[in-house]
Amino acid sequence: MANFDGPGFAMVDGYWIQTKAIDVESSTDISPYLSRLLEDCVWNGNRAIVFDLYWDVTKSADAKSEWRLSSVKLSTKNLCLFLRLPNPFTDNLKDLYRFFASKFVTFVGVQIQEDLVLLKENHGIVIRSSLEIGKLAAKARGTPIVEFLGTRELAHKILWYDMSRLDSIQSKWDEAGGNDRLEAAAIEGWLIYSVYDQLQQ
Amino acid sequence: MANFDGPGFAMVDGYWIQTKAIDVESSTDISPYLSRLLEDCVWNGNRAIVFDLYWDVTKSADAKSEWRLSSVKLSTKNLCLFLRLPNPFTDNLKDLYRFFASKFVTFVGVQIQEDLVLLKENHGIVIRSSLEIGKLAAKARGTPIVEFLGTRELAHKILWYDMSRLDSIQSKWDEAGGNDRLEAAAIEGWLIYSVYDQLQQ
């Protein structure tokens, strides 16, 4: 069974997020972890999985810039999975392709428009059920500006939580260690999950 | 005549759905089953056929990801047909092409936008009369969020049925057997059919 045995982090309201970070290689089986996420969001989570994508740019032989997906963060109510992807993609990543194409869940994200285009154009990854949370928040609250905000600002406007821990890590991102970066990813996932939860009422 | 002699399942309100699962080969004649569905939805069903598509990803020779349609689920008020498609497509699938292009019925689905694009780009399948039920529900009920929900969440918001059987199967999808997966497909089809029915009033 998949153990989310990475660091755990307390959120500002005391809620505990359990994380797991994996450096995916050709022999890594990620499907048990994806199944754990699916299970958690079916029983505990409004069928929502918060996702974020991390891209890196490389110059190819013919001097044209190319974006490749370097990491993926997937969050549910209780869990946060962080996958560092190999370059180039190995066969076992088909599990991730199928997971992203699932209609059992809604993939919730912030400013995902360019991400969806890059996913399809550069890797042929298709997300069939996605939600741009800023657009929904703007419609639901009647505040046009939130459509354009990033996670921190959007969450601050909707939830009014104390953002100092996240600000602290992100303000010095280049110097942040692996654990701090994982904590920031977990906080962002939990924030967007909470915004989505709030907008349902 | 086409016998829907697969397992039958009781829905939460006691309604009985009769299923049929077919592994389609080059010699399989699927047209009698498509005709049964047409007959059922003409007499019993608001001319609506609920559909869902299951895709698989493979890597082609030149390392580019390709999506191919692996299964199709078609539901009417009383019936659920589950076709597992061959790879590559055989000639007899022309019946499915013609069926999807029919204007006698409306093909109702959830989050079908990417599906319609993939159908046309990868297989040249064209659905002329389709309805994205989330969009209709959002307009009809004035609740923007339902446009982005999957089957389970959308049905829960509109119908308030007990979803525990569906949650139970889908939470452990990888471990679910063929019968359970068929039951989940039948439940989803019946749920969307019921939502569509509800929105007509």
Place this chain on the structure above:
Amino acid sequence: MANFDGPGFAMVDGYWIQTKAIDVESSTDISPYLSRLLEDCVWNGNRAIVFDLYWDVTKSADAKSEWRLSSVKLSTKNLCLFLRLPNPFTDNLKDLYRFFASKFVTFVGVQIQEDLVLLKENHGIVIRSSLEIGKLAAKARGTPIVEFLGTRELAHKILWYDMSRLDSIQSKWDEAGGNDRLEAAAIEGWLIYSVYDQLQQ
């Protein structure tokens, strides 16, 4: 002069539709029939011609699916013309190209969006003056759902006629003979014509 000497059918309110079915070959002159339709819709019909397209799918040499137009139905207030087209198209079909491009009439149809794309992409046929009746009905009546309905459901919602004859033929479409199929086409044409007529008031 063009004789519409095919079967005639009575509609539910007693109105009589005169039909003509033609298997078009290279030597067939269809222009007298198109002229009759034009004449009927100028004097008797709000300048509207209801149309429906029937497609067939074939696999070409390089295994890519191709849609070709196999039949066309054109209805006015009193007449219904059913053309079965040759494969490949012969020169005399230029009359049909010019007819479809006419601005003297409005070509009214149901769920015609994909049809117009397929017509242009696959055959270079251009319809300059077309009307998607579901979209108009939805706007005129303020009922969003009718935009997505097929002929039978749309007509039922707007006109409340008895649809049993049409349901009877279409529920067993594969077994229906040529005469019944012609009658169904005539009924559908007359229904849409009547909806269009209704929406003018």
Place this chain on the structure above:
Amino acid sequence: MANFDGPGFAMVDGYWIQTKAIDVESSTDISPYLSRLLEDCVWNGNRAIVFDLYWDVTKSADAKSEWRLSSVKLSTKNLCLFLRLPNPFTDNLKDLYRFFASKFVTFVGVQIQEDLVLLKENHGIVIRSSLEIGKLAAKARGTPIVEFLGTRELAHKILWYDMSRLDSIQSKWDEAGGNDRLEAAAIEGWLIYSVYDQLQQ
């Protein structure tokens, strides 16, 4: 100076339209006639020129259908110019290209969407200042249906003139002689001009 010495026709309210029909050859100078139209619409006409395009379809060597512009009708308040164009286009037609690209006038037409696309794709003709009169009428009058109507129906709905002369010619279009076809073109031009005039108030 350009003489509009073709047939003159009386409209239903007694207004007189002077026409000129030209079979354009390589040596024909059409610019004096275009200048006359410009002059008439500057002094007498709200800077509007009503236009209509007549297309013919031919099959090219590689069996692909091609649309070529066969005739152009240009109407002002008092004049109607009918140009039958050569095939292929000769150099002197550059005057028509420049005329269509003029910003001194607004080219008003009915159902011109496909026409503008065909003009650009097939002939590289660009109209910079055009107006789809049905769209404007629908907005101005709040009647959605008029956006989809042809000249006769649109004019009838806005102006309530007697259309019997136009109906008479168009109902038997194939048998109509050159003079009658010219008269129909003149009537349509004057009708749309009058609708445009009416919508200004």
Place this chain on the structure above:
Amino acid sequence: MANFDGPGFAMVDGYWIQTKAIDVESSTDISPYLSRLLEDCVWNGNRAIVFDLYWDVTKSADAKSEWRLSSVKLSTKNLCLFLRLPNPFTDNLKDLYRFFASKFVTFVGVQIQEDLVLLKENHGIVIRSSLEIGKLAAKARGTPIVEFLGTRELAHKILWYDMSRLDSIQSKWDEAGGNDRLEAAAIEGWLIYSVYDQLQQ
């Protein structure tokens, strides 16, 4: 320093526009004139530069029609610059490219949609800050028709000035001499500038 030493013209309200017409050759330095315009519109003009484009059509070797930019008119509150461009473009026109891409000013025009496409497709010229004045006027005044009007009609509707001088020149455009054409360009620039000014209140 750049002298606008061409003809000056009085507008209907007595306002004086100073013009300069230049036949641009490979050695012509147009940048002082562009700088003068920039200076005038920064101090005197709401940062608006009214522009109009004049195109010519030529047939290229492979018989495909090509549009090339033949002249450009740039107007500020007090000045009007008319550039006749060489064919083909020479290196010194880079100043015009950079000027058009400026974000210091807003380039205001009438019916500029096709112009912007032709500029980019045919010459790679990009205008980053442009305003279609008809669209703004329609929104600001609630009159849908003005979106489709040319300069003369739009200005007449908004300003109610006496247009007889402009009508006089444009009605006989082919016979108009260089000075009259320059005056018409100056009048049009000043009219649109005045409309833009009016819409700010």
Place this chain on the structure above:
Amino acid sequence: MANFDGPGFAMVDGYWIQTKAIDVESSTDISPYLSRLLEDCVWNGNRAIVFDLYWDVTKSADAKSEWRLSSVKLSTKNLCLFLRLPNPFTDNLKDLYRFFASKFVTFVGVQIQEDLVLLKENHGIVIRSSLEIGKLAAKARGTPIVEFLGTRELAHKILWYDMSRLDSIQSKWDEAGGNDRLEAAAIEGWLIYSVYDQLQQ
């Protein structure tokens, strides 16, 4: 650590902006400066970074015009960074690519639509989180015109500050020295930052 040791400028309300201009070469490490900006906008700035792009046009070998990014301005509440980019781009610019793709901040600009297209088409740079401030201002204030204005006019309409210093430099842009151009960039950045700040209330 990155020192913003370039000229400092006082804004009209006395606020002090610290600048840094860098001529980027292959060995230049720009990441400390980007980190400083990130830090400033996290702690002091609503997570907004105001940006502006400066393009130059060159003619390539095959005589087709090409736009290349020549400079980038990035402003936060207190800082303004001005990067002059090498031609062609060197490897160290990957830091700028990654910075632009960040979702930690919102990149705020004026008239950025064409910029985003040129960035992607010509350099493969993708900005995932951007905001066109004119569009937001138009929606928030209900004044359609501001969507089309440049920085100076937009800021003047929203803030009513004294613009004479900016006008003074921009009116004579060609003659302005490096320091003045830097000051203008700093003023524009601070103006848009202030508008964004204002629109949040």
